[in-house]
Amino acid sequence: MSASEFLRKEHQEIMRLEKVITKSYKALYDGVDIPFSDIDKINFLIAEFLDSVHFTREEGSYFPCVASYDHLNKEIRALLIEHEFSRNIAKQISKNLKLWKKGQDKREPVARFLRTYSIFLIDHMQKEEQFFEKAEKEILSREEEQEMFEQFQSISAITEKVTSLLEDINYLESQDWAK
Ligand SMILES: [Fe+2]
Ligand SMILES: [Fe+2]
DSSP states (O other), rough: OOOOHHHHHHHHHHHHHHHHHHHHHHHHHTTTOOOOOHHHHHHHIIIIIIIIIIHHEEEEEIHHHHHHTSSSHHHHHHHHHHHHHHHHHHHHHHHHHHHTTTOOOOHHHHHHHHHHHHHHHHHHHEEEEEEEEHHHHHTOOOHHHHHHHHHHHHHHHHHHHHHHHHHHHHHHHTTTGGG
16 A cells, blocks of 8 residues: 555545534534533544644655655645644634533534534545645655555554544444434
């Protein structure tokens, strides 16, 4: 498998999380109660699966490798800005959830920021997949693709972490509000 394929596959798992997020904001808008602990889990998955695992692979390996050819720089800059946007929305979700737990009615902002996050995810991953395609065709060599892929797989702690994050997604998908 190549690094580009690997990241695309990871996007498929992330899309499962996106579906859960869509279910959650729709449920909240419909007045359905979701346990705070489930919304916490969504936040946790955004922080761990997106920020610390997936974005790190992109920001730490894939983007720098492409950028080393001094190509697609504009695209990379735009994707990095979107990663920052992701972090900001995630902060808004957790800030409002915290206030909601303390008794303020924050159902609407929590639902709104979850919705914003889902829109971000769909848009960002579409753009990125076009970017992967270009990088694959125009820049990256077979060896580089292979090397990065091996790098992604070499840290077993991260592989184990992803396995447990996927279990969390399974758990959320099986909740009544998510069906
Ligand atoms: Fe990304
Ligand atoms: Fe990505």
